[in-house]
Structures are given as structure tokens and as C-alpha cells.
Amino acid sequence: MAISIDNPFEPMRSWLFLPGADMDALIAAPTTGADVLVQELEDFTPAALRPKAREIAPQVMNEWRRRGVVPAVRINPLETCGLDDLAGVMPGRPAVVMMSKVESPAQMEALAAEITRWEAHLAIPAGSTHIVPNIESALGIVRAIEIAQASKRIPAMLVGTEDMVVDLGADRQRDGAELFYPRSRFLLECAAAGVLAIDSPYTFSDHDGAQADLRTSRAIGYKAKAVVNADLVAMTNRASTPSDEQVAAAHKQIAAFEAALLEGRSRADVDGLVVEYPSYNSAKRILKRHALLSTMVAARERAHATLG
Template identity: 45%
Template sequence: MPAPYPARPLAALRRAWLFAPGADPGAHAAALRTQADAIVADLEEMTAPADRPAGRRLIVTLLADAAACGALGAVRINPLERGGYADLEHVMAGRPHAVFLPHAEAPEQLVLLANALAALEARHGIPDGSTEIVPTIESARGLVRLNAMLGASPRIRHAMLAVEDLAASLGARRTPGGQELLYARSRFLVECVSAGCGAIDLPCTYRAADVLARDLDMSTQLGFRSKCAVFAEHVDAINRALTPSAADASAAQTLLDAYRAQTISGDRDVRGRIDAPDANNARRVLERYDECRLSAANACANAGISAIDVSD
């Protein structure tokens, strides 16, 4: 690698997905210096049409650097009918982990992309079916058709919710509080969970730390485990918000112990009673905490270094 980019012991958790302009090598280096679990090189909105040929070449190098430091490397191409096929012809040489399809609105779009990926995987000696597809939901039409799209290909394991184009599609007035998109975020998450797919929450497009904090609070309250970022400085806050701490795990274990004791004793007093949904949430926190620790331990073992505590 051209620089000592940091390792990512928790990349498998796919918490922060940082977007970077496809034709900007400075932005690529900045993204690699973060702890983003996934780096998404953008050939669509963040890259001018005239810069896309250069961007395609640069992205192949970025994907190699991302893989070398343990990050998931991905690419957002243009819509297939507007340059997406040309994007794929060049960037698949870099073996991206995933390809984001913008403005996804119909299952047929995803089938076409899956077919194109299969042909290019065969050409480049990439294992068949290993390149994931991430549909990006940017309109009301895409949101209401999401369930059908998520079943269009086994390559689809995550979907992402966009923000500005979605707001424009709805005629919503954008505000730092984001209440105008609360229903869309909730609906998106429900559709993804029901289909067994990971849900990548929309990015906070305001730089201010206090706005980001409120946005992350809403994201975690809703139940998201992954979030898009368009500013490198947002990555650390996203990772912290989406990683249970040792204190979180301890509190969850205490609640679960109390629930078990309550169940054994048959206590029917509703005062201070712990309900089954609360216990289930505690179990999910503990499962996520264990997932974090296992991911870190595996990454350290693969790198030949001592295990580290990444939860605090």
C-alpha cells in the first residue's frame, strides 16, 4: 500500500459505509485513513461525466488498497442505461465486494445487473455470485417496490436508503431534524428486515456534530446497524453509535438475568416487570457485542497480533 492505512478489525460488521468521489485520489486516501468498514467509490453523483474514465482507473487501485487494509471495497455505478455497463467493464478488474445500483425501482433492473456481473465474474476469474448488489432507494416508487426488488437476486444482501433525491421525490422540505423522512426510514428498515437483508441508513448530509448526533440517535432507536456516510469525519461517530460497549453489554446481561429470575419465580407483579420484548432486545445487544468481539479476535488472529478490546 502507498500509505500505512489502519486495519479494520470490525469491517465484517458493516457499520459505516463511506462514499468517496471516484475520480478524486485525495478523497480515496482520506477514506482509507478512516475506520470505515466499507469504502464506496462513487461514479454517479460524485463524479462528473468527463471524469468517469479516469475515475474507473483510479477505482481499481482504491479497491486493492481497501482490501489490503481489511475494508470492504465497493463501487456505485451509473444506471445501466446511462453508462453503468461501461463502469462495470472497467471496475470489475478490481474485484469489488459490492456494486451499488442507483435509482433502483424495479426487480428487472437488478436482474440485468446480476446477469452483467455473472459474465464479468467469469471473464475475470471471480467466483460466480460473489459480487453483491446493493440497490439504492431514491424515490417513492423504489421504496414501495423494495420488497420485490430484494428478492430479485441472491446477490442482494443489503440495500441503502438515499436522502436528497428521496426527499425531492416526496416533495419534502429538508431539515436538520430529519422528521420529514422518518416514515421512509422506518418503512425501509421494515422491508429489509422482513426480507432478511441488511439495511443501510441514509447519510447525514449536515456536517455539524450535534446534527449528526441527533441523526444517529434516531438511527439507533429505529434499529439500524449500518449507515452511509458522505463525510469522512462522520465515520468514528457512526462506528461508536453502532457498536455496543462493554457497559451496554453489562446492562443487557443484568436485565436478562432479572428476566430469567422473574420467569423462574413466577412473579406476576406488574410493577417493575420485565417483558419478553425487553429481554429479546437485551439478547440482541449481547449477540451484537459478541459478534464485535469475535470479529476483532478473528481479524487480529489473521494479522498475527494480540487481541484487542474494541468495545469501549
């Protein structure tokens, strides 16, 4: 099943994770250009600093929202300290609550119930807080469809990197060969469930490797990616944005196919590509995505201009 056109996260290309207690980095984060900013309360925040991270979460979420960026947070599983995380962050009204190490629908049902309780307590519009499960194990991947369907709050899911490698017993490699199948299967499961698939982050620091990883990500069909290095945000956004050449080609294919239909033909030849309904619809999706991204980026630029 294709991603719903009503999915508000369909155009979100880059999901930048930030240390949960680093106030300077959190407040400066909107300048990175990331579509979604994630205050990370799990691995990026030592246990001793989590109380501080929870305390500053409302201020951080409000600032991100004011700057026109989607505010998100990643909490620990509820069975560890996730309930404490949730109590700290929900007053900030995050648009997205991610949870790490999700392996079952029951975890999402429990999280959805807690969020519903907090929405009622804080007079937050019911159902407005979205959930993005983080899948970081083989068990999570084989249950991905069930997890995605556990709550109507779930518009997207994210596949992890380092914990996934550990769970598989694999060796971490710069070319990501050990993750190719998990990433591919996860994408397939998300497409079947009708949710946006967010690709695993590239966790090395070299730009050439990151570029190669993005090429692989796009080649197998991802349109969104987790980012743990702010320097890679612009590269990630470019990779997931239709280029001028793609937009021009899409216009050409659509025009040729529609002209062929008017002439009673069911296909058109455009620069060696046989354009039929599947490629015609693909071209229309490219133009729709380009329009969505243009609107989103323009709105963010207006917010930045207004705030100086």
C-alpha cells in the same frame, strides 16, 4: 423476517462514500475507521472524471482489501453509463456493487446477470459479488420488498437522501422531518425482506445535527448508515455499537431470566424491566452484535498493524 445470521454485512455500521476519481482520498480512506468504503461513480464523480475513476478502481479495491476494509463501489444505472462503470470496476473484485436510483426488480436482475458474466470472465468465485440497491424515490420504496428479493446477491439496501427529497417534492430540513416516514417505511420493508437496511446519510456538516440524526436513526431501529463526511464515521460507529452499559444490562437480563426459568417462572424483573422471551432474545442479540463487532474491529487492527 429477521436479518439472517449468515448475512456477512450485519455488523457493517458505516458505509463511507468517497469521490471516485480522488486517488489521494481513496487511498487514505481506510484510516477513517469506516466499515465499508464506497468508491462513488455517480454524483460524487463528474462525468468527465469517470474514465479516470474506472481506471483506478482495481488499485483502489485491492488496497482497501489489503487494509482489512470491505471494498465497494457505486455505479450509475445500467441504462445510463453503468455498463461502462461495471467494466472498469469488476477487475478490482469489489465485494459490493451498489447501483443508484433503483426502482424495479428488473434493474437488479439485469445487474446480477452482468455481474455473473464478469465473474465468469475474470474467474471470480461465482456469487461472491454482492449487490446493494440504492433506493432514492417513492416508487423504489413501495417496491422495496420485490427489489430485495430480485437476486440472492442482495444482502442489504440503502435509502437515499437528496434525490428522495426531490422526488417527494419536499423541502430539505436539518432535522430530517421530511424523511422520517420514508426512512421508517424503508426499514420496515427491509426487515420484512430479511435484508440489512442502511439509513440515508446526513448531508449537513454540523456535528450536533448529525448526532441528533443518529439518535433518530437508532431509535427507529437502524444499525447501519451511509456517511458522506469522513469526520462523522467515528460518531456513526459509536452510535451503532452496543455500549458497555448495554452489554452489562444484557448480561444481567439473560442471567436473571435463565435463573427464573430454572425456578419454574416465565419472567424476571430486572431494574424495573419485565424480562420475558422477547426481551431475553433481544439481550442475546445485543451480545451477539457486540461479539461480531469486537471480532471485526480486532481483525482490522491486526491488518493495520501488519502493514505498519
